[in-house]
Each structure stands twice: as C-alpha cells, then as structure tokens.
Amino acid sequence: MKRLSMVQQLNSKTILLSSVLQIGDSREITTRSNILAVQRQYELFFGNEGEGTFPVFTKPIPKLDVSVPLHIHRLNESPVLSVRSIYLIAASTASVVHIGSTSTINGETRIKHIRQLADSSSTSSIPQATIHITKDG
Amino acid sequence: MNYTVINREVQVGDIYLTAVTSSSIFLIGDVDTIHLSSAFDTPPESLIIGPLVPLAPKGS
Numbered sequence: 727m728k729r730l731s732m733v734q735q736l737n738s739k740t741i742l743l744s745s746v747l748q749i750g751d752s753r754e755i756t757t758r759s760n761i762l763a764v765q766r767q768y769e770l771f772f773g774n775e776g777e778g779t780f781p782v783f784t785k786p787i788p789k790l791d792v793s794v795p796l797h798i799h800r801l802n803e804s805p806v807l808s809v810r811s812i813y814l815i816a817a818s819t820a821s822v823v824h825i826g827s828t829s830t831i832n833g834e835t836r837i838k839h840i841r842q843l844a845d846s847s848s849t850s851s852i853p854q855a856t857i858h859i860t861k862d863g
Numbered sequence: 864m865n866y867t868v869i870n871r872e873v874q875v876g877d878i879y880l881t882a883v884t885s886s887s888i889f890l891i892g893d894v895d896t897i898h899l900s901s902a903f904d905t906p907p908e909s910l911i912i913g914p915l916v917p918l919a920p921k922g923s
Contacts, residue, residue, distance in 0.1 A: 728893040729870065745883075757886070764918060772917035782904035789898065797865045804872035807891055814880040814889070821883040827893040833886035835901040840918060842911045
C-alpha cells in the first residue's frame with residue numbers, strides 16, 4: 727500500500743520542455759527531451775540546422791541491471807506524508823514534480839551545446855543575419 | 864535480497880525550490896522504480912572558432 731500525500735499549498739511558476747506536474751497518484755510516467763543549444767557570436771539562424779543527427783542524441787544509454795531479485799517489505803506506520811507548502815520556480819527538461827504515489831518513472835534528457843565564434847581575422851566578412859538585434863534595441 | 868523499510872511519521876514544513884531540471888524528479892509520495900538518465904555533450908570541439916556556417920543540416 728502506498729501512502730497518502732498531503733500538501734496544503736503549492737506555488738509553481740513554470741513547467742516546460744516535457745516536464746510533468748502530477749497531482750494525484752499515477753502508474754507510469756515517461757518523459758523525453760532532446761535539446762540542441764547553439765550560441766553564436768552574431769545573431770544568425772540558418773533554418774535547417776540540427777536536422778542531421780549528433781551521436782549524443784542516438785547513442786544508447788545503458789540501463790542499470792538489477793541482477794539480484796529484490797523483495798521489499800514496507801511498513802507504513804504513518805499512512806500520511808504531510809507538507810505545509812512548496813514554492814517552486816521552474817521544472818524543465820523532462821523533469822517530474824509529483825504529489826502522490828506512482829509505480830514507475832522513466833526520464834531521459836539529451837543535451838548538446840555548441841558555441842560558435844567568428845575567427846578574429848574574418849570578422850570583417852560577417853554573414854548577413856535575417857534578424858538583427860542590437861543592445862540598444 | 865530482503866529489504867525492509869519502516870515509514871514512520873513524516874511532516875515537512877515549507878519547501879523552497881528554484882528548479883528541477885534535466886530528468887530530475889521531486890516527489891512527495893511512494894514509488895517502486897525510477898530510471899533517470901541525462902546526457903550532456905559539450906566537448907572541446909563544441910567550441911567552434913571559424914566561419915559561421917550552418918550546423919548539421921539534413922543528410923550530414
């Protein structure tokens with residue numbers, strides 16, 4: 727038997743990018759998120775980027791193998807989990823915020839960061855950006 | 864393997880969290896199985912200094 731979760735107050739601002747805010751019991755939660763973050767020295771976006779695959783998005787992630795059969799005995803002396811208040815700013819990138827009990831949670835995130843800087847000698851030939859943003863607006 | 868857990872009374876006051884990210888969980892409750900993985904790739908070659916060309920277009 728699973729315990730009862732009691733939260734009097736929850737204040738959360740943002741839930742984004744394949745995240746889950748679950749209030750109440752659930753059986754199975756699966757979250758996935760693939761992120762390609764490109765930072766450039768100049769405001770440039772070519773439109774067709776990231777359609778090819780990077781190994782970080784395709785490589786299989788090994789799963790922990792539990793070889794020994796496990797028998798868990800739970801003795802719930804108190805049937806309640808009580809929390810007065812939760813203040814949460816953000817849940818992001820395949821994360822889970824769960825008030826209540828569940829059976830299985832499965833989450834996977836793959837992130838690739840690339841920073842692209844112009845060669846100091848080639849700064850005179852900056853490609854034309856479709857949108858140009860300056861500090862002064 | 865036998866594993867025994869005794870859950871006594873739990874009463875928490877206020878929780879302040881800034882963020883839960885990248886396949887993390889924040890759980891108030893019971894759970895049987897959790898599988899979370901996160902792959903973050905920022906190798907040295909992720910810093911490209913040179914012509915600002917498109918990255919990995921279709922077919923590459």
